[in-house]
Amino acid sequence: DSGVTQTPKHLITATGQRVTLRCSPRSGDLSVYWYQQSLDQGLQFLIQYYNGEERAKGNILERFSAQQFPDLHSELNLSSLELGDSALYFCASTLAGGPGETQYFGPGTRLLVL
Amino acid sequence: DAKTTQPPSMDCAEGRAANLPCNHSTISGNEYVYWYRQIHSQGPQYIIHGLKNNETNEMASLIITEDRKSSTLILPHATLRDTAVYYCIVRGANTGNQFYFGTGTSLTVIP
Numbered sequence: 228d229s230g231v232t233q234t235p236k237h238l239i240t241a242t243g244q245r246v247t248l249r250c251s252p253r254s255g256d257l258s259v260y261w262y263q264q265s266l267d268q269g270l271q272f273l274i275q276y277y278n279g280e281e282r283a284k285g286n287i288l289e290r291f292s293a294q295q296f297p298d299l300h301s302e303l304n305l306s307s308l309e310l311g312d313s314a315l316y317f318c319a320s321t322l323a324g325g326p327g328e329t330q331y332f333g334p335g336t337r338l339l340v341l
Numbered sequence: 342d343a344k345t346t347q348p349p350s351m352d353c354a355e356g357r358a359a360n361l362p363c364n365h366s367t368i369s370g371n372e373y374v375y376w377y378r379q380i381h382s383q384g385p386q387y388i389i390h391g392l393k394n395n396e397t398n399e400m401a402s403l404i405i406t407e408d409r410k411s412s413t414l415i416l417p418h419a420t421l422r423d424t425a426v427y428y429c430i431v432r433g434a435n436t437g438n439q440f441y442f443g444t445g446t447s448l449t450v451i452p
Contacts, residue, residue: 229384231443260440270385270428270442283437317384319440326373327392330440332384 230254231333233318245306248336252299252320255292258282259301260321260330261293265314276301277324308340344368344431348428350447353423359416361446363429366410372433374405375416375440378425384430388414419450 228255240246246309252259262271265288272285276295287293295301305312315337319330346364353359365374368403375390389396389403391412402415416423428445432438 229386231384262442264382269444272439272441275439283439284441302421315382319384324438326371326438327390329375329387329390331387334384337382 229331229333231318231320231331232315233333235336236334237337237339239341241341242306242308242310243341244308245337246308247303248303248305248316248338250301250303250318250320250333252301252318253331256320256322256331257293257299258321258324259299259300260319261287261303262317262319262332263314264305264317264335265311268314270317273303275324278302282324298328305338313338313340342371343434345429347427347429347446348445350449350451351445352451353416353419355421355450355452359414359419359423359448359450361416361429361448362411363415363426365412365429365431366428368409368423368431369433370409372431372436374403374409375430375432376401376403376411377440377442378423379427379445380422380425380427382383388427399439419448419451420452424448424450 271286275283320329376388377385426445
């Protein structure tokens with residue numbers, strides 16, 4: 228158990244819909260990362276937040292957005308969903324995001340868009 | 342964005358040491374080498390990381406060559422539970438301190 232929690236575990240929805248994925252970092256960690264893992268793309272970094280502020284962006288679509296709240300949990304919002312958005316979405320956390328800090332990953336949310 | 346090269350797959354006999362190589366010839370002096378593994382569709386699991394020196398923990402050993410252009414992850418006594426995809430990642434200021442996962446090595450431990 229990494230200490231990072233994600234809800235829900237599974238999500239099934241239809242194209243065009245909007246969903247919200249939730250992540251709670253490890254106790255004491257200030258930085259949260261989101262990743263997408265689809266069959267043909269591997270693990271892709273989406274976005275990083277540190278103490279409520281966006282710190283870095285990766286391959287995140289404009290239809291996707293995220294935020295980190297004062298209690299440090301984070302939400303990833305996916306809108307206008309397409310079939311290709313079906314994937315595993317992982318959240319990870321670190322203390323501050325420095326290069327020598329280990330990222331601990333949550334169990335993921337499996338999204339299926341029909 | 343991945344800066345590492347790994348063999349796509351390897352087999353290892355149960356109980357033997359598994360040696361997983363990784364090439365990172367363009368690594369910079371301030372970049373770390375990290376190893377993670379992913380079992381089925383679970384979240385990636387941290388194994389070990391290092392900067393210059395060899396490292397060992399309860400899971401594995403990390404051997405980094407003197408020129409830092411390659412490294413080897415050693416699982417001393419592989420078990421069936423070690424069957425997974427293993428990712429070698431270089432991380433530092435040049436990568437925006439982000440993890441860029443490549444395709445990894447699919448390790449199969451054979452009974």
